[in-house]
Amino acid sequence: xxxxxxxIGMRITNRKSSRLDQSSRPQFTNCPTMIVMVGxxxxxxxxxxxxxxxxxxxxxxxTQVFNLGQYRREVVQTxxxxxxxxPDNEEAMKIRRACASNALKDIANxxxxxxxxxAVFDATNTTRERRGVIISFAKEKDYKVFFIESVCDDxxxxxxxxxxxxxxxxxxxxxxxxxxxxxxxKRIDCYKMSYVPLDEEKDRHLSFIKIFNVGSRYLVNRxxxxxxSRIVYYLMNIHVTPRSIYLxxxxxxxxxxxxxxxxxxxxxxxxxxxxxxxxxxxxxxSIKDLKVWTSHMKRTIQTAEALGVPYEQWKALxxxxxxxxxxxxxxxxxxxxxxxxxxxxxxxxxxxxPKGESYExxxxxxxxVIMELERQENVLVICHQAAMRCLLAYFLDKSADxxxxxxxxxxxxxxxxxxxxxxxxxxxxxNIQAVNTHRDRPxxxxxxxxxEEALQTVPEHL
Numbered sequence: 340x341x342x343x344x345x346x347i348g349m350r351i352t353n354r355k356s357s358r359l360d361q362s363s364r365p366q367f368t369n370c371p372t373m374i375v376m377v378g379x380x381x382x383x384x385x386x387x388x389x390x391x392x393x394x395x396x397x398x399x400x401x402t403q404v405f406n407l408g409q410y411r412r413e414v415v416q417t418x419x420x421x422x423x424x425x426p427d428n429e430e431a432m433k434i435r436r437a438c439a440s441n442a443l444k445d446i447a448n449x450x451x452x453x454x455x456x457x458a459v460f461d462a463t464n465t466t467r468e469r470r471g472v473i474i475s476f477a478k479e480k481d482y483k484v485f486f487i488e489s490v491c492d493d494x495x496x497x498x499x500x501x502x503x504x505x506x507x508x509x510x511x512x513x514x515x516x517x518x519x520x521x522x523x524x525k526r527i528d529c530y531k532m533s534y535v536p537l538d539e540e541k542d543r544h545l546s547f548i549k550i551f552n553v554g555s556r557y558l559v560n561r562x563x564x565x566x567x568s569r570i571v572y573y574l575m576n577i578h579v580t581p582r583s584i585y586l587x588x589x590x591x592x593x594x595x596x597x598x599x600x601x602x603x604x605x606x607x608x609x610x611x612x613x614x615x616x617x618x619x620x621x622x623x624x625s626i627k628d629l630k631v632w633t634s635h636m637k638r639t640i641q642t643a644e645a646l647g648v649p650y651e652q653w654k655a656l657x658x659x660x661x662x663x664x665x666x667x668x669x670x671x672x673x674x675x676x677x678x679x680x681x682x683x684x685x686x687x688x689x690x691x692x693p694k695g696e697s698y699e700x701x702x703x704x705x706x707x708v709i710m711e712l713e714r715q716e717n718v719l720v721i722c723h724q725a726a727m728r729c730l731l732a733y734f735l736d737k738s739a740d741x742x743x744x745x746x747x748x749x750x751x752x753x754x755x756x757x758x759x760x761x762x763x764x765x766x767x768x769x770n771i772q773a774v775n776t777h778r779d780r781p782x783x784x785x786x787x788x789x790x791e792e793a794l795q796t797v798p799e800h801l
Contacts, residue, residue, distance in 0.1 A: 669794065
C-alpha cells in the first residue's frame, strides 16, 4: 500500500510539474514570499501594502513593508520636481535602480537574519525589466513571488487619493497644494510612458492578483500556496468607503463585581445603567445603517437589548475560555494553580489555560469577524475584554506582546475610523461607574515568586 501511495504521489507531482513553469516555482514549499506591488502612483499601493502587512502580522505571519520612496528620499533628500521620474533622466534612473537594489538586499537580510516570512516590496514596478530583475533575484534566493497590481482609471478615485495622501508626503512639504497637484500629475505621466501592466497571456506563468478600481473587479492568476490564498481572500474583502467601527464591552456583570473571570452571568445594576447610556450615546451619533453585533453571552445580549434595534450574535465574539480557571478570582488561581498563573504572566499571548484558550487561539477564532468587519460599513461590536483587545490590536497594528495588555475599560466606547494609512481612535467614557478589570503584568513573573508579588497588579473587587 505504501508503495502504491508513493507511486500515486509521484504521478501527481510530475503532472503538476509539467503544468507549472519551473522558473516561477521555488524548490521548497515553506519558503519566504515576496509580495511585489505594481501600478502607477496614486493607485493605493501603499494603502494595500500597509493594510496587508498589518493583517499578516496580526494572524502571526512576520511581515514587513519595504517602501522604495523612503529609500529614494534617504539618497535624494531634496525633491525638486517630476523630472526626476522621467524615463530618459539617466542620472535619476541610476539612483532609482540603486535604491531598488538596496531594498532587495534589505529584504534578503529580513528573511535570513530576522526570520521574516513575507516582505512587501512597495514600489511602482511598472516595467517588465524591473519585474524581471525581481523575479531573477527571488529565483536565485528561492523566494516565492506574488504580484499585486492596482489598476485605476477612475479620475475621481485618483484625485481623491492624491489630495488625501500624496500632497502631505515629504516630497511636497514646501509646495502649495495646486503646485503639488500639477507636479504629481506630471509625475504620473512620466510613469505612464514606460508602464507595462501585467498581461493575462504573457505573464500567465506568474502568480498575481489585479485589482481594478479599488475592488470593482479582480483577476487572480496561479495562486501557489496557502499564504497567497489568504492574501487574495483578504484583498477581496477590504474596501475604502468611509465608515466607523464602534467597540464596546458589555455593561459591568455580576462576576466583574466579584473579580471573577469568564462565566456567563447577567449585568449588575451599574451594567444595566450603562446599557441605557450606550443606547442614548448611539442614538446621538446618528449613524447611517448601523449594524450591531454581540457574542452569545448573556452580558453582551442584555447590553444590546437596551438599544431597541435588531442585533446579530457571533459565537466567535465570546470571551476567552479560561478552562479550569473559569469563574475564579486571580487570588484563587494563584492559590490553586500558582505555576499556571506565573506561566501566563511570562507569555500572556501564547499561554493557554488548561482546557481553555490562549490569546493566540482567540485571534484565529476572530479572523472571520475581522474579515466581515472589513466588508461592512458602520458596525457596533459589543464584546468582552480579551476579544476587544484582539480586535483593537488588528486596527491599531499592535504587537502580540502588547495585545493582552491593551486597556479596554468597562463603560467606555471606542470609535475607530479607518484612515488612508492608519486608524483614528476616539474614546468615550459614558460616565457610569464600574469596577476596574485591567491587570498589568507584574514585575516578577518567576514561578517561584511570592503570592504577594504575583497579586501585585490585581485590581480591587468585592
